[in-house]
Amino acid sequence: MTERPVLPMTSGYQTWYRFSRNPTALIGATIVILAVLAALLAPWITPYPDHAGAVVNFRARHLPPSIEYWFGTDNVGRDQFTRCIFGLRVSLTLAFVVLAIAVPFGTILGLLAGYFGGWTEIVIMRLTDIALAIPPLVMALAVAAVLTPSLVNAMLAIAILWWTWHTRLVYSLTRQIRAQEFVEAAETLGASRFHILFREILPNCVGPIAVKTSLDAGFVILVGASLSFLGLGIQPPTPDLGTMVASGAAFLPDHWWESVLPGAVILILALGFNLLGDGLRDLFDVEDA
């Protein structure tokens, strides 16, 4: 009998194996990676990088998609494809910053509420309930209206309510994990509260948090696009997908590419994060079984 090569059965290998055979996860990951790369390398991979700035090219206004201009041109003659790629930068930055604020903040609140119970739990969870009752878009509009519209303020407006979902998630996870024996063992062994929260409980929450963060990225991008559609996000001439959809809407249906194509980019980007999140969830569900 021939010797079969023995594969290293580490948990890392097993995770990679399952991930690489999960079509949802792979498609999502591909889209996200491509988008991030495109955003990072935008000045070098786009055909007309200066069209991302305040350039006008009146002779090439409203041109349909062609070999020269892959996504056509807008009302001042700028290449839509280039602007879409640069628009990715704005969307991805938005998602990254919002989540970088909301996820740690919400996670810590959830850990504290879930572990300590009592007044800590009551205060934090009721605060969360109140925050959850406010529609995010309305809140974002209110914040953006009070402050001058800009990318930073848009990020602030979204982050200000986004942490609540993570608090809820981590709260319920902490309560489950807290009841497990290894947490009790750590307590009797004298571990500090900090140790128990961040070295025992938090590592066991990483899976669901990763899934939720990935799914959130898609939603944050959509909310951001909605804000800029309403004119409350980053201001022109910086290219932004939502703004492009809005300004292109005026020229529907004759110059459809000016509104529809940026919209399609938003769709694909959000879809990519959603698929990645779904795929991650499949991955983690099986692991926990």
Place this chain on the structure above:
Amino acid sequence: MTAPVLELRGLTKHFPRRGGFFGRVTGLVRAVEDVSLTIARGEVYGLAGESGSGKSTIARMLMGLEVPTGGEIRLNGAPLPNRKISPVQMVFQNPGASLNPRRTVGQSVAVPLAVAGIAGAAQTARVAELLDMVRLPGDFAQRFPHELSGGQKQRVAIARALAVTPELLVLDEPTSALDVSVQARVMDLLVDLGQDLGLTYLFISHDLSLMRNFADRVGVLYQGRIVETGPVARVFESPDNDYTRLLLASVPVISDEEAALRPVIPMIDGEIPTAEALMALRRAEQDRTKEGRK
């Protein structure tokens, strides 16, 4: 005479039973009722009981995870000290649940060492020493719990419990989730460690055959009370209490000698009776005898 390692006097724990619309307290769950026992140094005391007997609650009170409603716990003659590292440590029943799945074996064993201020190279050395003590190879420190078998996980749990030399080690059904051959090896280890390190054990189990071969004295728990206690040979060979007799009669055994040792229990409705039914029968008999005497 030195004080016993553990002394329980009238230990009681009640939980409020909440019901009704607003979660009102509607009654009491008497988990542990007036339990008294002593364990001398180096002894193995067995607590035999089924689910609902209160054995787990007693263990949790000893570890400081629950506060007694009444009675007292004395460790070496003094009340339980309120230290960060509990002087009573426990090996839990489910080996999979007592180790953090996201931390390596070495990290889990090192938790109490870090608390005790042992860090760096000294910590690594002590972890290696502990793993060696439980007969596991040193490179296991880098492994995760899911890479270990049940028996190996229990050894890690034992190593962790011994890391800071506890006064009393509570073993809560330590081998009930393990195969019988693995169980024999873990029990061998526990006995050897007990002798080498002079450990004192409180051994909680529903497996009476195991109890017979490990414990020196035994206490039988039923619905929160100790219904019988004494040296293990005496209790098993001439049990006084009906519940003890029922427990012994229920043990599945593999030889005729053991079958002969088991008490004979009267059947009720063609079935082995439940404990309550058996005791009701006994009471009815006693009443009849009283009537007969009149």
Place this chain on the structure above:
Amino acid sequence: MAGLLSVRDLSIEFTTYGQTNRVLHGVSLDVDARAQIALVGESGSGKSVTMKAIMGLLRQPPARITGGSILFDGQDLLTMPESARLALRGTAMSMVFQDPMSSLNPVFTIEDQLGTILKYADRRLGRNRDRRGRRERVLEVLDKVRMREPERVAASYPVMLSGGMRQRVLIAMALLSEPRLLIADEPGTALDVTTQAQILRLLKDLVAAQGLALLMITHNLGVVRETSDYVYVMHRGQVVEHGATAAIFAAPKTDYTRDLIAAVPRLTGGSRYGSAAGRGARA
């Protein structure tokens, strides 16, 4: 006695993470009508895989039956059309599951659950029974498993019943369609020892009264001795030894069986632990 179930040279392999492992190596066993057989082994021995293969509960992939046959009443279950196989499951051959806590759906009453199972079993057998007939049968089996108040139990939700009662419900579930072979998967393992003794006794009595064959899967040698006349000992995917229970316990032929029996603690004492007790060094 006619051979009811006959497993011949069964071999199964599992493929996980791209790696294939043989789990069963040519396992053979026989269960005659009215016989009480035990399949005993530790974890990883292959006893659960064997049981699942017999019941048709093995997911293929990741499992793959690479050889052998499973004959029930002379017909090979592995080559039978799926519909014929389904007609047998839960009817002629049924299983008592291991964990009474998770094997019952918490949101349906006992009567609902047993009634539904009976309805589908009837359909597979081409039998016609109305709701009242089903209820009668449900109460009848609940009575057979010695439930004190069958109507009350039938109307209850699983959460209202004790562990022992739930296990009886699982046994009742297996008896609904008058099976000829009962496969019991570690019955009573999740229960207290006194409740387990009751359940084992009940199984023995039922099997004798109904004329069933019993195949008991367990890791507990004491349970084997109490419930079975003949035992198959499995280790690493093979049957290492088989014979009459009394004979195997009195004079085991293989080292594995001998060591297994020696590892069981005795109620009479005399199996002291520790290296000083002279059991030999264990790594």
